[in-house]
Amino acid sequence: MVKEAFKRVTSYINPTGIPGADFAVNPYVGCPHKCAYCYADFMKRFTNHHEPWGEFLDVKICDKPIDVKKYAGKSILIGTVTDPYNPFEERYEITRKILGQLKDSAASVSIVTKSDLVVRDIDLLKQFKDAQVVFSISSHDDKFRKIMEPRAPSIPRRMMALQELHAEGIPTAIFMAPMFPGITDFRHIIEMTRGYVGRYWFSSLNLRPGYVSKVLEIINASYPHLKKLYSDIFVKKNTLYWDGLDKEIERYCLENRVKDYDIYFNFG
Ligand code: SF4
Numbered sequence: 001m002v003k004e005a006f007k008r009v010t011s012y013i014n015p016t017g018i019p020g021a022d023f024a025v026n027p028y029v030g031c032p033h034k035c036a037y038c039y040a041d042f043m044k045r046f047t048n049h050h051e052p053w054g055e056f057l058d059v060k061i062c063d064k065p066i067d068v069k070k071y072a073g074k075s076i077l078i079g080t081v082t083d084p085y086n087p088f089e090e091r092y093e094i095t096r097k098i099l100g101q102l103k104d105s106a107a108s109v110s111i112v113t114k115s116d117l118v119v120r121d122i123d124l125l126k127q128f129k130d131a132q133v134v135f136s137i138s139s140h141d142d143k144f145r146k147i148m149e150p151r152a153p154s155i156p157r158r159m160m161a162l163q164e165l166h167a168e169g170i171p172t173a174i175f176m177a178p179m180f181p182g183i184t185d186f187r188h189i190i191e192m193t194r195g196y197v198g199r200y201w202f203s204s205l206n207l208r209p210g211y212v213s214k215v216l217e218i219i220n221a222s223y224p225h226l227k228k229l230y231s232d233i234f235v236k237k238n239t240l241y242w243d244g245l246d247k248e249i250e251r252y253c254l255e256n257r258v259k260d261y262d263i264y265f266n267f268g
Contacts, residue, residue: 002032003051004088007058012098013066013076019264021077021110027094029058031082033114033152037178037215039208040081054151059092066098068105075108083152085115096121103127110134112175114152116161125170132171134201135162138180140189147222148180159193166196173199177264180205180219181233181241182226187252200261202249204242207234 007029016024029047031040034054041053049056078084084095095111099121102109108130111118118133125131135158139145142155162172174197176186190200207215212234220227232238242265253261 001055002030002088003056005056005058006061009060009062010064011066012060012062012094013071016077016080018077018080020075020262021080022074023071023076023107024080025076025078025084025098026081027060027078027084027098028082028086028088029060030054030056032057032086032088033083033149035149035152036218037148037205037207037211039206039211043081057086057088059088059094061094066101066105068101068107071102072106075110076102077110077112079112083113083115084111085113085117087115087117089115089117090120096124099124110173112136114149114158116153116157119161119164122165122168122170125165126168132173132199133162133165134173134175134199136175136177137189138176138178139183140185140192141183144180144183147218162193163196171199172197173201175201175203177201177203178205179203179245181245182229183223186249190252190256190258194258198260200253200258202261202263202265204245204265206266 012027013023013025015022018024029043031038032054038053044053047058078095089095103124106129109128110132112134114136137155137158138148140155145152145155165172174189174193176184176189179202186202216230216234219230233241246263246265249263
């Protein structure tokens with residue numbers, strides 16, 4: 001049961017230091033998708049929430065209209081912390097209201113989500129000069145999704161949404177994030193989606209200290225053959241795996257003419 005509340009804010013849009021973006025939008029505090037590896041629960045500290053992650057949701061309310069002129073030529077990333085299309089968006093339409101204003105800006109807008117609810121807003125997205133929808137996917141295997149992201153939309157639903165967006169002329173991207181060693185098959189994901197996905201972003205699995213034991217427990221139970229690999233990477237902090245994967249991605253993209261991609265590995 002998710003406990004909902006409303007939170008008044010003075011702006012939906014805030015400056016960000018995220019590479020490639022000038023501003024960030026997060027219409028909600030909290031995320032009912034409740035992925036096992038989610039590190040966004042750091043938000044609890046800043047928002048005075050004591051409920052378990054995934055069990056609360058603050059719906060941001062801002063009455064002040066967005067000054068769209070201010071964002072001309074800027075890049076805006078929607079969903080930098082939590083999913084802007086969590087299931088409550090269907091009822092509250094906060095993300096939709098924000099898009100309804102931003103469509104009149106000359107900003108470059110990217111939406112990061114795991115939810116096919118985004119196809120509801122194709123009518124608005126088609127009115128943007130520069131907008132893309134980025135689906136985050138860790139594995140093409142829905143069994144893995146059920147283990148790590150039990151409340152998030154299935155992988156087939158995400159793929160169908162990407163196809164629909166592409167068919168409607170909306171630029172699409174896949175954010176392979178986080179990449180799970182020995183599980184995320186980047187080649188397979190690219191090969192199955194190249195017909196309807198134009199860009200790929202890659203990000204390593206980064207486990208902050210409080211998450212290592214939780215995620216390793218799940219991996220050890222469901223993928224016991226990966227126990228040693230995960231221990232090397234996340235307990236002994238061996239970075240060779242990521243160095244090798246970085247080179248493999250570069251090589252694969254070169255050989256297969258995947259031109260539009262970015263690797264955001266951060267495991268230092
Ligand atoms: S969808 Fe993203 S923000 Fe939501 S729980 Fe999963 S990882 Fe966290």
